[in-house]
Structure formats: C-alpha cells, structure tokens
Amino acid sequence: MDWMAWTWPTAAFFIIIVTTLVIFSVLAVKFPETPRKGVLGMETTRGDRLFITLLGSAFINLAWLGVVSVNQPYALAVCIAYALVVFRWV
The missing domain is CATH 1.20.5 (Single alpha-helices involved in coiled-coils or other helix-helix interfaces)
Structure with missing residues (x-):
C-alpha cells in the first residue's frame, strides 16, 4: 500500500x-432486469440506481465535510438513508 x-x-x-x-x-x-420508472419519471436499472447512489453519496460527503467538518460517520448514515430511498423510489 x-x-x-x-x-x-x-x-x-x-x-x-x-x-x-x-x-x-x-x-x-x-x-x-427490465428498467422501471420511478418518481423522477425516468427509467432506471439496478446499475443506474447504483451510479446515482454513489454520485449522490459523494456530494453528501463533500457537503458534510464543508459544512460540518466533524462526525463524518453521521454522513455515512445519511448516505445509507439516501441509498435506500434511491433503490426504493427512483
């Protein structure tokens, strides 16, 4: 390493x-899997939702670091909640 x-x-x-x-x-x-249409009105597959989750989680962590700058594990909890929302409704 x-x-x-x-x-x-x-x-x-x-x-x-x-x-x-x-x-x-x-x-x-x-x-x-066949694409499904979520609340955003666009068709997404599992891979699309994974990409949206990873991209959104990166922005959540960057925003958390810029605004709070401490307690980064709480940002992980927010990212997990975000991922659950994306995979369920997007």
Whole structure:
C-alpha cells in the first residue's frame, strides 16, 4: 500500500466499490432486469440506481465535510438513508 501512500480506509473504500460492482454484474447476468420508472419519471436499472447512489453519496460527503467538518460517520448514515430511498423510489 506504500506505492500510492494509501490509508486503510481509502483502500477499504475502493475494495467495497469494486466488490459492489462485481456483485451487481453477477446479479445482472443471473437475474436480468427490465428498467422501471420511478418518481423522477425516468427509467432506471439496478446499475443506474447504483451510479446515482454513489454520485449522490459523494456530494453528501463533500457537503458534510464543508459544512460540518466533524462526525463524518453521521454522513455515512445519511448516505445509507439516501441509498435506500434511491433503490426504493427512483
């Protein structure tokens, strides 16, 4: 891990992202999905909702860091709630 001066939390983050992408790829092959229309009025698939969740979570964390700058674990709770909303209604 010294080749990029990564910390363990950074490495864990990317490992989780890669694991999530692998799981979603396996799910897409094993259980094909037809797009569904949510409250935004656009058709989305599992992968689309994952992308929306990851992008939104990045903005939530950046905003949390800029406004609050402490208690980052609470931002994780907000991101999890956001992910549940996206996967349920978007």
